Amino acid sequence: MKKAFYHCDIFTLDHEKIIKDGMIITEDEKIAYIGKMEEERLQDCEETYNWSGKWVMPGLVNSHVHIVMNILRGVGDDMLLHPWLTEKIWPLEAKFTTDLAITSSKAAIVEMIKSGTTLFNDMFNPIGLDVFKLYEAVKDTGMKGNLAYTLFSNDKGDEAIAKEAYDMAQYIKKDRSLIRTTVAPHSPYSCSEELLRSSVSIAKDLDLPLHIHVSETEKEMNDCLSEHKATPVQYLADLGFYEQPTIFAHGVVLTDEDVALLNEKGTSIAHNPISNLKLGSGVADISSLNRAGVNVAIATDSVASNNNLDMFEEMRTAALLQKGTHKTPEAMPAYSMLKMATLNGSKALGYEDTGVLKEGYKADFISIDPRDKVHLQPLENASSHLLYAASGKDVSDSVINGNVVMENRVLLTLDEERIIYDLNYYYKTL
Ligand SMILES: [Zn+2]
Structure with a gap:
């Protein structure tokens, strides 16, 4: 037509x-x-x-979001990332039912469409949910994006979690609707080494991108250095990440070697400036990442740490932060920022025909x-x-x-x- x-x-x-x-x-x-x-x-x-x-x-392309969390707007304001997750967010998510999750996801999609987003990249906590029913509800909304089962180590056991994630990813991939998927281990600190390795093998087997939170805080960097003798970016390299297209949410705390590795491997950074500010995590140096050749996309993260999904607000904040932290207005020209929130986002998510x-x-x-x-x-x-x-x-x-x-x-x-x-x-x- x-x-x-x-x-x-x-x-x-x-x-x-x-x-x-x-x-x-x-x-x-x-x-x-x-x-x-x-x-x-x-x-x-x-x-x-x-x-x-x-x-x-x-x-606009929202390159990192958690649509199921839209019901948690306003929960746990003014807390640091780790207590916020373990004391507020994860205990509440454990009470989610499938119908609640569907409503919450639809609310996020309403909010995204009404504020100009046409493509999103999600990862959702699947505990207690009929993940197939959730996918069926999301695919009927007319929205385009990646919906992904988040893998993180818990009582269920890594093997069972990997199998569930595999089954869902395979189902979505075969269905060929407007909703696609990624393989989304939550983070290096919430997944066992075995689960991170399983994530890579699922991604290779189904030829899907990987999507993971990485280097969000100083604490994460320090813990990883003492536990694995490597930065989170290097630790994931040792486990086989980067062999598939990979999207890292955050990248707030990076070494020069990390940046060189991201560039060499073609890894994309989903930059969430407002969430990083609200959780007191810091400011990712995206103008240096951009100059180094790394594909930087823009994102909101969930409404629990933002507290909205307005990509116009996110773009403006991202541009102003670079000008302020680099002490020059030339650090982030307007046109570069508009490209990050559109074309770079599409590239990061593996959509070559939009943006x-x-x-x-x-x-x-x-x-x-x-x-x-x-x-x-x-x-x-x-x-x-x-x-x-x-x-x-x-x-x-x-x-x-x-x-x-x-x-x-x-x-x-x-x-x-x-x-x-x-x-x-x-x-x-x-
Ligand atoms: Zn996130």
Whole structure:
């Protein structure tokens, strides 16, 4: 089916030029035409959307999130990472039911779509959940992303955990829906050596990326050095990581040797600036990682440590932190940051056909209507406003894989009112 989105200003992020009064024609899930408005092209389109005055850009990529945790927003504020996990988050997650997890995940997807994300990279705690039922619910939302069973050593035993993770990953991979998966051991400190090795072999066997929290805090670095005589990045190298595409969430505390290894192996860093600030973990030096050639993507982490999934807020924070910590505004130009939150994220997640708007690529894009928004004036400076002035609440429309999933802020694939009601009902059961 052909659809036309027209009379809009398009930021392709394939180049810095803006297409003024442009149009995008999609054919099924792909972009068939992108360029100047040509009236006659409307004739063979079955659906047409007059987006007069709107700005259009690629959908944002949230490269590290925990969608099942959306029900834990506001739990355990102002605590350090390790007590926050062991005293607050993990005991509450142990009480999750599958229906609660589905509602929480849908709430995260509502929040992501409404704030401009079109592709996400999740890892969820599977304890007590029917993971297949959760996947079936997530795949029906119209959202695109990776949903992954988090492996971490517990009473169930490493062998049983690895088998469950394998079965789920194999099932998702065979299903070929808009939801894909990764192999996601939680972290070097919460998985046994055996479980980390099993994760690598599952990833190799099913040809999937690995996704893991790494080098988030000084404590993690110091503990790893004393226990394994290696930094977390080097320890994982010894266990066979990097032989598959690998995404590291965080990378706050890294040595020069770590950075060289990440670059050599093509490992991506998912940078979560607000979560790192809120948990007092520090600031990842992404401008140096970027300069060294490491693929850096942007992420929110969960709402329990953020406390929202607004990638516009995340981009702006990430850019400002680099300028402040390097004491120069040149440390992170706006265009580089927009690329990190779109194309770099797509690359990190293994999606080679999204992240920029060009013909042949997937039709994953969002719009903002600036005309009635005083904080997005003057209109002429739009490319600056997208990074330094806009917020997720400004997003008007969202198209994922050629499907319109939000039109003028109304969701077309999810019942937002019902999800909000259910989320509050389930929260009281915890
Ligand atoms: Zn995380």
